[in-house]
Amino acid sequence: MDQKDDFLRTIGYGEAAIGHLKAHITPAYPRNYEIWYTYAAGYNQSLNKALNALLRNSEMISAEDTARIYEEFLAPHRFGDRVERIGGKLSGELREVVNAIDSARKDALAYSETLEGASGDLARSAKDELALQRIVETLVSETKDMATRNVDLEEKLRDSKRQIEELRVSLETIRNETLTDPLTGLANRRCLDQSLERCIIDAQSNNMPLSLLISDIDHFKKFNDVYGHQTGDQVLRLVATAVKQNVKGQDIAARFGGEEFCILLPRTDLPAALRVAEHVRQSVMGKELIKRSTGERLGRITISIGCAMLRPGDTSDLIIDRADQAMYLAKRQGRNRVCTELDVAQQEGSQVA
Numbered sequence: 001m002d003q004k005d006d007f008l009r010t011i012g013y014g015e016a017a018i019g020h021l022k023a024h025i026t027p028a029y030p031r032n033y034e035i036w037y038t039y040a041a042g043y044n045q046s047l048n049k050a051l052n053a054l055l056r057n058s059e060m061i062s063a064e065d066t067a068r069i070y071e072e073f074l075a076p077h078r079f080g081d082r083v084e085r086i087g088g089k090l091s092g093e094l095r096e097v098v099n100a101i102d103s104a105r106k107d108a109l110a111y112s113e114t115l116e117g118a119s120g121d122l123a124r125s126a127k128d129e130l131a132l133q134r135i136v137e138t139l140v141s142e143t144k145d146m147a148t149r150n151v152d153l154e155e156k157l158r159d160s161k162r163q164i165e166e167l168r169v170s171l172e173t174i175r176n177e178t179l180t181d182p183l184t185g186l187a188n189r190r191c192l193d194q195s196l197e198r199c200i201i202d203a204q205s206n207n208m209p210l211s212l213l214i215s216d217i218d219h220f221k222k223f224n225d226v227y228g229h230q231t232g233d234q235v236l237r238l239v240a241t242a243v244k245q246n247v248k249g250q251d252i253a254a255r256f257g258g259e260e261f262c263i264l265l266p267r268t269d270l271p272a273a274l275r276v277a278e279h280v281r282q283s284v285m286g287k288e289l290i291k292r293s294t295g296e297r298l299g300r301i302t303i304s305i306g307c308a309m310l311r312p313g314d315t316s317d318l319i320i321d322r323a324d325q326a327m328y329l330a331k332r333q334g335r336n337r338v339c340t341e342l343d344v345a346q347q348e349g350s351q352v353a
Contacts (some may be wrong), residue, residue, distance in 0.1 A: 012221055016040035024061045032068045038074065041258065042233050045183035047073040054232065097160045104153050107146065180266065181255040183233060184240035189238055192254035196316045199252075203310050210310040211273035213263040214323040215243075215280065218335040219300045220259040231291055235259075235301055242283040246276060261303075262323075270309040272277045275305055277305040277338040285336065302336035309341070331332055 017036035018028070026032050038044050039051055054061050083217070179191035187195070203210035205218055217223075217239055236259065243261050245252045252264040263280070267271050270314035281303055289298040306327025308319050322341040329347065330339040 009221060011151070012225075013037055013040040018295070026061070026063070032066055034074060035066055036067055039230065042229055042236060044073055045233065048233065061202045084272065093160050093163050097157065100153055100156050100160075104149070112234050123292060140320050171245075183236055184255050186240050186261070187241065187252055187254035189257055190292075191255065192252065192256065192264065195252045195254075195264055196320075199264060200310060200316060200319075201339060202266065204312075208267045209269040209303075210319075211265040211270055211311075212308050212323045213265065213273060213277050213280070213305055214256060214320070214327045215239075215261045215277075215303045215305040216327055216331070217259040217262075218304055223301075226293065231289075231298070233290075235289060238287055238289060238301060239284055239303060242287060243280055246279045246283055270342070272305060273307045273309065274338060274340060277307055280315065281305055281336065281338055304335050305332035305338045306330060307338065307340040 014037060017033055018038050020036040020039065021028050021032060026036075035047070035051075042048060047069060047134065050073065051061070054065055054069075056251075071258055075145055179188060179194075180186070181188040199210055200206070215237065220232070220235065223235060236255075239259075239261060240253075240255065243263060247253045247263055250266050250317055251268075254262045254264070256262045263276065265276060268276070284303050288300055290296065291298055306323045306329065308322035308326060310319055323346070324342050326339045328339050329344050330337045333339065
């Protein structure tokens with residue numbers, strides 16, 4: 001990422017955060033600043049919705065509100081707490097299942113001993129009708145009790161299976177939340193980093209191509225400043241939709257940060273990646289943006305895209321850097337276009353010559 005552009009973008013978010021702190025007479029404690037910085041950057045859709053709801057109902061947001069917003073949407077321990085809580089419930093359910101099975105094993109052993117005893121009694125009392133009747137009645141009673149215990153066990157195991165499945169789904173949901181960008185629904189930077197490392201290993205092990213696209217929304221900061229963050233969020237979702245529509249199979253689309261998006265293309269060489277990039281660029285340009293609150297037509301959004309392909313000995317940082325350089329070359333050449341790392345090399349060669 002270009003350091004100057006990154007500086008200007010993040011300073012803009014910071015200045016907006018300070019503005020919100022001043023407007024709401026909120027102390028600039030780190031957690032309060034983080035709330036408004038996150039709001040300005042648009043990284044957390046749930047947080048933005050909660051704050052926007054508060055802003056619609058009141059001109060001022062109280063210290064209690066900011067504390068609640070932080071704990072609900074930003075507290076670093078929130079995922080850990082949820083995992084620990086669900087893990088505790090899961091452990092409890094598994095203990096119940098183990099205890100139920102152990103109890104059933106003991107019941108079965110006792111019933112087996114009863115049958116063995118009855119067998120001996122039957123042999124000894126073969127000519128005593130009254131004794132035989134008592135033995136049979138005991139066996140019938142024990143069998144009924146055993147059947148009842150088996151029904152109870154089956155019901156408990158079914159209930160435990162249902163609860164364990166619900167807990168498994170909850171854990172999967174938490175896992176997905178940690179790997180998904182809440183605003184766009186794409187993979188987040190953490191997921192991208194993990195996937196890129198995994199894909200590099202796969203590509204190098206199997207001698208297969210791997211390409212990476214990095215795109216940036218043209219003039220996004222200006223657009224955000226003019227129309228506001230809610231419309232800016234709409235733009236990000238629009239671009240994310242266009243990206244999703246042009247990935248398939250094992251391709252991975254992610255929000256790289258801010259208004260930048262990535263597409264990881266396993267088993268795809270540079271010419272094929274260039275075609276995907278062109279499809280994405282044209283798809284974004286083909287969508288007209290309409291402001292939801294007023295129905296106002298705001299025109300069309302464009303993006304600039306850079307492409308790079310994995311080289312022998314590459315690391316994730318190296319391929320990201322080359323794709324990033326190609327994307328900034330597309331910006332310098334007029335925006336709304338696709339450039340590859342070959343274009344960067346060609347330009348550098350011509351400058352040297």
